[in-house]
Amino acid sequence: MVVFNxxxxxxxxxxxxxSPFVGMYVCGPTVYGDAHLGHARAAITFDLIFRYLKHLDYKVRYVRNITDVGHLENDADEGEDKIGLKARLESLEPMEVVQYYTVRYHRNMDQLNVLRPSIEPHASGHIIEQIEMIKKILDAGYAYEVNGSIYFDVEKYNRKHHYGILSGRKIEDLISNTRELAGQAEKRNGFDFAIWKRADESHIMRWPSPWSDGFPGWHMECSAMGCKYLGEQFDIHGGGMDLLFPHHESEIAQSMVANGKAPVRYWLHNNMITLNGQKMGKSLGNAMSLDDIFNGNHPLLEKAYSPMTIRFFILQAQYRSTLDFSNEALQAADKGMKKLFAAMEKLKQLKTDSNAPSLGIHEIEKACYDAMNDDFNSPMVIAGLFEAVRVINSQKAAEGSIQPAEFDVLNNLLQNFVIDILGLKSEEVAGDHELVDGLMQTIIQLRQEARGRKDYATSDLIRIKLGELHIDLKDGKEGTNWQKR
RNA sequence: GGUUUCGUGGCCGAGUGGUUAGGCAGCGGUCUGCAAAACCGUGUACAGCGGUUCGAAUCCGCUCGAAACCUCCA
Known part of the structure; x- marks a missing residue:
């Protein structure tokens, strides 16, 4: 298996x-607003990786943090904490905001069938670990204190190491390009970053430390919690590409100084979802919340799209490519996914015969594994699965049969890849499946009798009325199937 | 300005030095009371211009265009 580092x-x-243990850390959400499509992409990308590693029998410890402190709202490390700001605006206790949005985030992720990580640590629950790490950095001489705040000395770090190793930046460029921002007086250099920040009187999220009542800098939490749960060095660190610099770059610098070694072997970054070619982002104001999409409540949405449609849509692109949002693309994903699930149902009806010719199922299976082993190429997996769909449908249409051994391979292939690895699930019927199916069979039987009498007015009426309830009837050679649209 | 990417047929989106990605949409046919589904068939796609090569959409150079990061962001 190869991964793009x-x-x-x-x-x-x-x-x-x-081996067989794998440690994976992924930057989770800052819980100060509802999850949007971008959060879905990051979560689904690393859910795919988590699922596949487990499928390969690795024992994975997957840590995804909840950022509930230390994230500064404005420029230059001088702003207000994001959670604290929201809390003041809504007159809530900060932890109330955190709880509210964490619960909503979890609900959205459950809807998307994203597995919960092994550990989901909160930054606010690891202030002590962060303080200890800051002490190490201070002791090593790579940070300095000004008025109770501690800043990381990037320039000094860069003399021995390379600040920019991950993002490909050179410190000279940083010097010449760092914007002149107000309130940077405390820093020796504009690109130094706070690892502890003194809180002024108005700041309601604060903890005691040896230096001041304050709060940790944003980059500290991931370094401290990654180290705590996965060790000083672990296998995979993931996150969105927009976190590459300065967040991940700074994480590396902090850990290098505190632990004397590079924290991560493989850095994986998912790309952005774009809207009209532009990044969908909270700060750009063009982000669609997942609830909006699931409910169809957004001016740009022609209709509501289900969580599984969103999941399939995201998996149809390789995680390192940008993915462009459009109604057309989403509707294409929706149709394609339904076709996939319909074929999985049809497979059950396929006849087996040990004398049947080979249908090349092993080749398809190999192609799917090859695709996953090549940097988690889910679109190629899906292409392979549609090969399987074509085989199933064409055999069904020709009333052909399949070798029992190939049937098993095919069945396992679909189960493993569609359900377990891609994490898709059929959304056909919610609720009382047996009751609904029983009712439908009765209706279908009555309609069948009408058709037998050539009473097409009645049979069409039944189909039209069911269509209004988003139920499609499909007449085939062996009777009528129904499907929820 | 710096760093890093990208530009694929109507749409989304893989891939790659020589053989059909795939999905959706379209067109023709089969099937069907009709419809839908399904099946079969169907597309002079790789921004432009040069270069390397027996051969490039794939490698190199230039041009044009777009994006992300350089400030919080998945």
Whole structure:
């Protein structure tokens, strides 16, 4: 298996530090607003990786943090904490905001069938670990204190190491390009970053420390919690490409100084979802919340799209490519996914015969594994699955049969890839499946009798009325099937 | 300005030095009371211009265009 490592910018063979154990850390959400499509992409990308590694029998510890402190709202490390700001605006206790949006985030992720990580640590629950790490950085001489705040000395760090190793930046460029911003007086250099920040009187999220009552800098939490749960060095660190610099770059610098070694072997970054070619982002005001999409409540949406449609849509692109949002693309994904699930149902009806000719199922299976082993190429997996769909449908249409051994391979292939690895699930019927199906069979039978009498007015009426309830009837050679649209 | 990417047929989106990605839409046919589904068939696609090569959409150079990051962001 090869993975694209942002650090080297090439695909590298994936070798865990302590096989069969794999440690994976992924930057989770800052819980101060509803999750949007971008959150879905990051979560689904690393859910895919988590699921596939487990499928390969790796023992994965997957840590995804909840950022509930230390994220500064404005420029230059001088702003207000994001959670604190929201809390003041809504007259809530900060932890109330955190709880509210964490619950909503979890609900959205459940809807998307994203597995919960092994550990989901909160930054606010690891202030002590962060303070300890800051002490190490201070002791090593790579940070300095000004008025109770501690800043990381990037310039000094860069003399021995390379600040920019991940993002490909050079410190000279940073010097010449760092914007002149107000309130940077405390820093020796504009690109130094706060690792502890003194809180002024108005700041309601604060903890005691040896230096001041304050709060940790944003980059500290991931360094501290990654180290705590996965060790000083672990296999995979993931997140959105927009976190590459300065967040991940700074994480590396902090850990290098505190632990004396690079924290991460493989850095994986998912690309952005775009809207009209532009990044969909909270700060750009063009982000669609997942609830909006699931409910169809957005001026740009022609209709509501189900969580599984969104999941399939995201998996149809490779995680390192930008993915362009459009109604047309979403509707195409919706139709394609339904076709896939319909074929999986049809497979059950396929006749087996040990004398049947081979249908090349093993080749399809191999193609799916090859695709996943090549940097988690889910679109190629899906292409392979549609090969399987074509085989199933054409055999069904020709009333052909399949070798029992190939049937098993095909069945396992679909189960493994569609359900377990891609994490898709059929959304056909919610609720009382048996009751609904029983009712439908009765209706279908009555309609069948009408058709037998050539009473097409009645049979069409039944189909039209069911259509209004988003139920499609499909007459085939062996009777009528129904499907929820 | 710097860093990093990208530009594929109507749409989304893989891939790659020589053989059909795939999905959706379209067109023709089969099937059907009709419809839908399904099946079969169907597309002079790789921004432009040069270069390397027996051969490039794939490698190199230039041009044009777009994006992300350089400030919080998945």
């Amino acid at each position: 942002t650090l080297s910018r090439v695909k590298e063979v994936f070798v865990p530090l302590n």
